[in-house]
Every structure is written in C-alpha cells, then in structure tokens.
Amino acid sequence: MPENAVLTIATLPYTDQKPGTSGLRKRVPVFQQPHYLENFVQSIFDSISPPHGATLVLGGDGRHYNIEAIQIILRMAAANGFGRVLVGRSGILSTPAASCVIRKQGAFGGIILSASHNPGGPEGDFGIKYNTSNGGPAPEKITDSIFEMSRRITQYRIVDAPDVDLDTTGDRMLCGMRVSVIEPVSDYADLMESLFDFDAIRSLLAGGFDIRFDAMHAVTGPYAREIFVNRLKAPESSLMNCVPLPDFGKGHPDPNLTYAHDLVSILNGEHAPDFGAASDGDGDRNMILGRRFFVTPSDSLAILTANAKLVPGYRRGLKGVARSMPTSAAVDRVARELGIPCFETPTGWKFFGNLMDADKVTLCGEESFGTGSNHIREKDGLWAVLFWLNVIAVRKQSVEDIVREHWARFGRNVYSRHDYEAIPNDAANGVIAHLRAEFDNLAGKTFGSYEVERCDDFSYTDPVDGSTSTGQGLRLLFTDGSRIVFRLSGTGTEGATLRIYLEAYDPIVAHHHLDAQTALGDLISIAGEVTQLEARTGRKEPTVIT
C-alpha cells in the first residue's frame, strides 16, 4: 500500500463507559462526534493485535449510521494491516449471521454494529461490539482491555481513500486490503437448512398451518424472506415489517408483548394464525406465540430441550444445557430427567460460548427472548422459530397444547420480568444498596406463605477457564423454590433500568390456567416491599412486563 495513504491521527481518550455484555452502546450523535468511533475501533485493534493479513468480518443491523461506520472501519482495518474484510452487502449482517460467517470462513474476528433491540434513527442508539474467532462476543479480558486502551489512546490509523462500493457482491481493493462484499443471507440460510427438516416444515405450511413472522423493520427481513418464502414456500402474507429501515419505522425493535403489539393483536384476534414470531433489531432474539397464547422464553428453552431429538440437527441428543441465572429453572427439570448437566451462568451470551467451545452444552438460553445452540456462538432468533416449526411439524399439535402438555409433565415455572426503565442512577443504585444491606434481616423472614431461605449476590466461576464474575444479581430464594432476582441492566443508554425477575414453581395442573401476573401476585408485592420501590423511585408500575 502507498505509505502516504496511512494517516496517523492524534486524538484524545474519551470512551467513558466500559463495554457491557453486548459491546459499547451510545446515542447516534455520540458516535458521530469527531474521532469517537475511531478511538474505540483503534482500541479494539490494539487489544486484539491481529496478525498481519488477518481476516475480519464486518456488518450491522442496518440502523442509522451503519454504513458511515462501516466505511470508517474499512479504512482503519486497511491501515492496521488486515488482509481481507468480509462485509455483508449494503453493510447488512444479522448478529447470528455474523457469528456464522466468522466460523465458516475461519476469520480472526468480527465487528458487529448494532444496539440490538434499542430504538434507532438519528437520535436513537448505535452500538459496536467485537466477536472473536469462535464467533462469540469477546470475553471480559478483551473488553476490559479495549476499555483501558480507549482511555489511554493518543492516535489512530486510517487510510486516505474514497468509500468502497458495498451495494454489489464481489471483491475490490482498498489500499492493498481485499474487501469482499458477500451475500448476507446465504451462508446462514444454508446452516439452518442443515439443522432442520425443511421438507417437514414445508408440508406443515402447505397443509395450511398459518404463520406470521414480524421482523419489526429490522435486520431479519431479508433472512425471513429467503427462509420462509423462498425456501419453505410460505405465502408472502406470512411476513410482516420485513423491509429493514434505518429507524425501524420509528418502532422499538424488541420482540416482547409490549413492543411487538401489532403481531400480538393479530395473534389474539378473531382469525388468528396458528403461529406467530418476532425478532429484534439485530436478529438474535425471538418471541414465540401460539393462537392467543404466549410462550415465555424460559418455557421455550425447556420445551426445545425436551423435544430436541425430534429435530435432525439434535437427533443424537444434547451434551448439556445452560441458562442465565435470572432465566427460570424450567429447563433444569428437563435436564434432570434427560440426565444431562445444566449450567447456570450470569446474564450475557459470552458465558455460554466457553461451555460450548468445551463441548459441555448444546442448547442454551436467556429469559430475555434469547435462545441458541452450538451451531454458532450467539443467540439466534430465526433458529428458534425454525426449531419450533420443526417440533410442531413432527408433533402435529398446537403451540398451546405443546406447552400445556409440558407443564402437565414437568410442572410449571410461572415466570415474569418487570422492567423499570430510565430510573435516575442514584435511585436505582439506592434500591440495590438497600436490598443488599437488608440481606441479614430478610433471611428466614416470612411473607404470607413465602419464607425466605437465603439471599445472595450471584457470582459465577467459569468451569472452563476458572475466571470468576461477581455482582451478577441479587437473589431472594424462598423455601419452596420460588425466587425473586434483582439486577441493573447493562445495555440501556438512559439512566438505569432495574429488572425484577419473578418465579414460582407450581406442579398443580389445575392452576395452570392462571395468568402469570395473577399467579405471581404475592411475589410482586414482596418485591415492592423489600426494595421500598415506590418510595425510592416514585414508580408505581413497571415500564415493561414480559
């Protein structure tokens, strides 16, 4: 490359926030400040020290600033000695597709541009995260190093070159580095076809099983069209909001009962389809609905585990399963019956990656609408939808019947999460500090029929690399196995979000018609009482209930 093409630009350190479970998330105008993105990207490159000529995968969920950021990162990759960058056409790669491409192409790593389920647009959120060669989110020692570097950085390297054409697939050169613009959907769709029985799903759909998939104007639109319409021959009317928009149509691309309201009302409506599903901004989350029926993500993980052998990719059984700590223990019961190990990890996908690389688990999931397997190292929205369709194609039952049979067999872990968003930081920290200080008073205390067995602050020692993560959520554990968990979100960009996770185990089939909020009524009041929530935050009701 011509030496004079590389510019070394002086800069001041100012990334003020440790990248959280999913990288660095900030408002778009923050990322648009001069040198802001560049500082962070150089800090990534300095932390990972890529060998000369290394391959990088690059793509994002198409939100506002995606393309501008990609052009900057390409110029910086060229100046930092990468030999090749694989970029999704028009800068598009869903998070699971990026993980798939990193693994399939043997790349050194990948940069994913997304703020996941957070809203987009000029005033919305943007985000950036680094994934390693296993296709999974960088472990804490890398994200800590990126943060440290970003506080010490004095200069970054970038080539002086025009924008690269990203709208057509094929190879082009950028100052000596090869930029390969790839079709964003095909590797991923092929992987799905290798795991699931597409013939069985095609006959299910041909037989009139009516589905709706809502891409929420986010990245899964083109993936869903290729998989459901082109390959599985579902009618075009199965797709909703499948044109990706930089501001997600001003929506909140978070597949839950609150934000996916259009889909929810169709599934609750008079001529409701048999099956509904939605995915988030970057395509790694999923929500599963039956006709007038919602499947909690915790139940979904347990049900997929119990039915895994019906699916070609998992026919030989599962090595083990894992769930994040706040996820309900429904899957634990299935694992016990199958005689396979079940791991409980802190929130965030990176903890699952180590277990999968060591071949200890096959399936894993989180209560936050994340489910996945060792086919990649990220959670995978469309994968979960296809898994459900495959199970339904074999069992020939409705979603509701499958869930109710599951509860009748294993008991029901009644579950709900209450989020209090945009609380002032001081108030949120106050709630947590107060609760931690109350631990000794709470142990042994009774609230109606509930008795607190113990309280703790969850910590996790990784069975593979021995690293310990502390402060992962406060738990109130009751003698009957019920739990309340409290933690602060690591992905918000405004104030603090307090999450309260409620779980009660109920083996009695006659109770299973109760809706979760009713069944959890006592635990909900206990949570309010022990945190002094209203007095400390002024909030009477959660912002979002899932």
Ligand code: VG1
């Ligand atoms: C949330 C979820 C967590 C998930 C994370 C990233 O984190 O609770 O389970 O792993 O988002 O998901 P937090 O810290 O806000 O609770 V995604 O779809 O943003 O990659």
Ligand code: CO
């Ligand atoms: Co996401």
